[in-house]
Amino acid sequence: MSASSSAVVVDSPQANAQSAAKHEPPRPFSKANLIRTVATGYLPLILATLVVFLPLLWMLLSSFKQPGEIVTMDLKILPESLNLENYATAMTTVPFAQFFANSLIVTAVGSTIKVMLAILTAYALVFVRFPFKNVIFVLILVALMVPAQVSILPNYILIAGMGGKNTLWGIILPGLGTAFGTFLLRQHFLTLPSSILEAAEIDGAGHWRRLWQIIVPVSVPSIATVALVTVVSEWNDYIWPLIITDRPETMTLPVGLTLLQNSESNGAGWGILMAGAVLVIVPILLVFAALQRYIVAGLTQGSVTG
Amino acid sequence: MFLAMALPNLVLIGTFTYWPLINNIYYSTLDWTLGSASATVVGLQNYVTFFTSEDASKVLGTTAIFTLVTVGGSMVLGLLVALALNSKVRGTTFARSAVFAPYVLSGVGVGLVWLFIFDPGYGVLAWILRGFGQQSPQWINDPQLSLVMVIIVYVWKNLGYCAVVYLAGLQSLPRDVMEAAALDGANTARRFFNISVPLLSPTTFFLLITTMLSSLQAFDLIRIMTPLGNGTSTLIYEAYLQAFGAYNRAGYSAAISVILFAILLIITVLQLRFVERKVHYS
Numbered sequence: 001m002s003a004s005s006s007a008v009v010v011d012s013p014q015a016n017a018q019s020a021a022k023h024e025p026p027r028p029f030s031k032a033n034l035i036r037t038v039a040t041g042y043l044p045l046i047l048a049t050l051v052v053f054l055p056l057l058w059m060l061l062s063s064f065k066q067p068g069e070i071v072t073m074d075l076k077i078l079p080e081s082l083n084l085e086n087y088a089t090a091m092t093t094v095p096f097a098q099f100f101a102n103s104l105i106v107t108a109v110g111s112t113i114k115v116m117l118a119i120l121t122a123y124a125l126v127f128v129r130f131p132f133k134n135v136i137f138v139l140i141l142v143a144l145m146v147p148a149q150v151s152i153l154p155n156y157i158l159i160a161g162m163g164g165k166n167t168l169w170g171i172i173l174p175g176l177g178t179a180f181g182t183f184l185l186r187q188h189f190l191t192l193p194s195s196i197l198e199a200a201e202i203d204g205a206g207h208w209r210r211l212w213q214i215i216v217p218v219s220v221p222s223i224a225t226v227a228l229v230t231v232v233s234e235w236n237d238y239i240w241p242l243i244i245t246d247r248p249e250t251m252t253l254p255v256g257l258t259l260l261q262n263s264e265s266n267g268a269g270w271g272i273l274m275a276g277a278v279l280v281i282v283p284i285l286l287v288f289a290a291l292q293r294y295i296v297a298g299l300t301q302g303s304v305t306g
Numbered sequence: 307m308f309l310a311m312a313l314p315n316l317v318l319i320g321t322f323t324y325w326p327l328i329n330n331i332y333y334s335t336l337d338w339t340l341g342s343a344s345a346t347v348v349g350l351q352n353y354v355t356f357f358t359s360e361d362a363s364k365v366l367g368t369t370a371i372f373t374l375v376t377v378g379g380s381m382v383l384g385l386l387v388a389l390a391l392n393s394k395v396r397g398t399t400f401a402r403s404a405v406f407a408p409y410v411l412s413g414v415g416v417g418l419v420w421l422f423i424f425d426p427g428y429g430v431l432a433w434i435l436r437g438f439g440q441q442s443p444q445w446i447n448d449p450q451l452s453l454v455m456v457i458i459v460y461v462w463k464n465l466g467y468c469a470v471v472y473l474a475g476l477q478s479l480p481r482d483v484m485e486a487a488a489l490d491g492a493n494t495a496r497r498f499f500n501i502s503v504p505l506l507s508p509t510t511f512f513l514l515i516t517t518m519l520s521s522l523q524a525f526d527l528i529r530i531m532t533p534l535g536n537g538t539s540t541l542i543y544e545a546y547l548q549a550f551g552a553y554n555r556a557g558y559s560a561a562i563s564v565i566l567f568a569i570l571l572i573i574t575v576l577q578l579r580f581v582e583r584k585v586h587y588s
Contacts, residue, residue: 044390045401052404059419075433117315130308143323145574147523149542150567151326177318236412238526254414270422281415292403300471
């Protein structure tokens with residue numbers, strides 16, 4: 001988790017390939033060497049990057065296309081104009097602004113509470129004396145492995161019984177318990193040197209002050225990791241909001257997109273659907289581009305030491 | 307103090323993670339239509355129905371194919387991409403982020419984008435195939451092809467995860483061993499298969515478990531790309547369709563969820579037994 005480069009490298013690999021000769025370290029500039037570098041070094045990288053980007057680029061381009069440009073046998077790559085009519089149609093066919101607002105609320109509220117709970121639980125597990133702490137930790141670890149998917153029916157019965165159907169709290173509540181964040185922060189807290197708490201202990205600072213004045217400030221990167229991973233998964237969450245909402249007023253974006261798909265299921269509707277896809281994909285893509293090192297670190301945690 | 311800090315989270319995990327598991331087992335013994343006030347206890351009848359009907363071989367077969375192909379596909383392709391990312395050229399940081407990006411994107415959004423690409427009438431793929439004088443296959447209507455389509459998109463979305471994890475593994479390989487082998491005259495391929503692959507086995511094991519668990523839980527892409535489950539009914543999707551699709555068979559759905567959970571549990575227990583020895587959680 002010690003990435004030194006904080007900014008995303010924005011220069012495109014194609015540009016790199018062209019300027020390969022200039023940036024090559026002072027090895028022989030022979031033609032064969034150059035070809036080898038391009039073939040084994042750049043070509044696979046460019047290929048992999050294109051495989052990822054072309055479908056997303058296609059989504060963006062298509063979102064500007066009029067039905068006539070899509071329902072045609074000879075494919076046009078670029079839209080005729082950058083008109084936003086598909087976005088406007090998507091907004092009027094279904095209440096997209098409402099979906100967007102719902103997604104924002106669910107993501108913001110859900111993530112904030114989850115991160116707070118993770119910090120508190122992890123601190124308690126590491127720094128507070130309590131019997132059976134290891135048993136409790138194992139129970140959290142096992143919960144990490146229990147997917148929300150197998151619990152959808154019982155949780156549906158439970159939340160619907162509490163009157164949570166078609167409410168935002170009904171969407172947020174069942175996901176609030178956090179095993180992932182607790183696990184990740186516990187692992188991080190264990191690596192903190194005990195000396196940083198000793199001074200505070202002598203000062204007579206209670207757990208509450210130790211947590212917020214010492215532990216949290218030195219754990220910002222780990223907390224950011226947990227927060228970002230939580231934001232991404234709350235924003236993308238699908239199966240639970242899909243089940244617990246059936247009225248547009250409380251749907252989140254992914255569920256709303258399903259609604260849009262149902263009403264635009266002919267060929268002419270693809271432009272509108274792509275506009276909808278842009279609205280759900282691009283916010284996360286921007287967050288990822290800006291803060292990817294935390295997100296990648298969080299999502300691949302546990303794979304190798306560290 | 308411990309309880310004041312940890313209890314809210316523990317109560318939430320208990321209520322919405324552990325309690326549903328017990329409830330699921332209870333529901334699976336009921337003949338119960340979702341939304342109906344009455345249910346009859348039928349014991350193991352739902353399980354008997356599942357295993358004696360065509361559903362069992364169809365659903366379990368689809369689950370097995372989907373899981374094995376997506377796990378194998380994303381791991382093999384992920385390792386290849388990791389090798390490319392491990393080369394000493396400029397731009398690898400950017401490429402690493404780029405290939406990881408699909409993993410964090412909404413499955414619903416991604417599914418729609420690919421559904422458009424696969425569209426037999428106006429999709430890019432159909433257009434490319436027409437260039438070769440071919441007709442586009444009916445990706446959506448043909449049960450087998452719809453499974454192939456979902457698998458392709460799932461691998462596209464997840465291979466970046468495998469690539470980044472493998473890259474971390476490759477970068478932690480002991481440099482001196484590789485250099486010694488190179489001095490001994492071992493070529494790139496031999497060094498890869500005889501040194502890198504065996505030394506990467508903890509990473510491979512970790513990926514095998516994590517990708518298997520997530521493939522078994524894959525829902526978003528399958529739901530958005532094949533809303534009726536035509537040929538793509540994995541255990542999780544079948545459980546969803548039975549309860550929340552046309553039938554509202556809550557008890558039967560719960561039984562399928564219990565079967566899925568049993569499979570996930572076995573994999574998890576296997577992992578916990580090996581993970582202590584093989585993968586370090588620092």
